[in-house]
Ligand SMILES: Nc1ncnc2c1ncn2[C@@H]1O[C@H](COP(=O)(O)OP(=O)(O)O)[C@@H](O)[C@H]1O
């Protein structure tokens with residue numbers, strides 16, 4: 001039987017991040033994907049590729065979730081990506097009470113990589129209060145882990161682990177805190193905290209230290225796909241880390257300032 005998963009996320013028109021990446025990654029892992037669109041991001045080539053952001057009307061988001069969950073009432077695995085506004089967070093939080101997902105992966109996208117910090121603060125508060133407590137796995141990067149943990153900064157692996165423990169106190173069962181290229185050292189280090197134990201996943205950093213567009217979406221989507229197939233969390237993160245690493249190795253150059261992950265690279 002084909003495993004199924006639902007993703008609630010934004011569109012990023014170049015195909016390098018957002019729901020495009022989520023559905024490609026689900027497919028790569030043999031999982032049938034359903035998508036609910038929360039917002040539309042079009043990076044502007046005439047303005048340094050800054051993000052033009054258009055939220056989808058909350059009722060239209062509710063309609064999409066209704067449609068997906070009624071088409072496949074048995075769907076029990078959900079990935080949440082970019083939500084973007086407090087109104088969107090409200091409608092998604094309500095949906096979580098109406099359909100009982102057994103496992104939810106949250107990529108807490110507070111801002112796009114090129115956006116200003118300030119508009120993200122209201123989103124951060126709403127996300128922390130209304131979504132984070134309900135999730136199974138949360139996958140913050142260094143910036144998101146700093147904001148969610150309330151730490152002043154994350155400078156090294158010890159700080160990342162401490163931040164993960166603080167984020168765990170907000171309610172998620174598992175925290176995957178991503179050091180990526182943001183921490184010093186030769187390796188891209190991520191950690192999994194399950195409430196008791198810390199597991200470290202690390203690979204040599206690839207490229208020149210620039211951030212890779214869509215890496216976070218790819219990792220969280222691969223974890224989601226594995227959970228949908230019944231893989232346990234520690235192994236799901238291991239597979240996802242391998243998948244994103246190979247996807248980064250075979251990344252695509254674009255005319256934007258970013259390179260972007262190839263979801264089709266991993267054959268594991
Ligand atoms: N240059 C790199 N080399 C190897 N792995 C990387 C590199 N950049 C990011 N990663 C990995 O990609 C995943 C996503 O990380 P990151 O880019 O920090 O997330 P986000 O896209 O949410 O900012 C993590 O597993 C991270 O370790």
Ligand SMILES: Cc1ncc(COP(=O)(O)O)c(C=O)c1O
Nearest residue numbers: 010012017018082214215216217
């Ligand atoms: C719609 C959308 N979702 C998610 C992201 C986050 O992408 P990443 O995986 O690079 O963190 C972005 C960034 O541009 C985006 O536009």
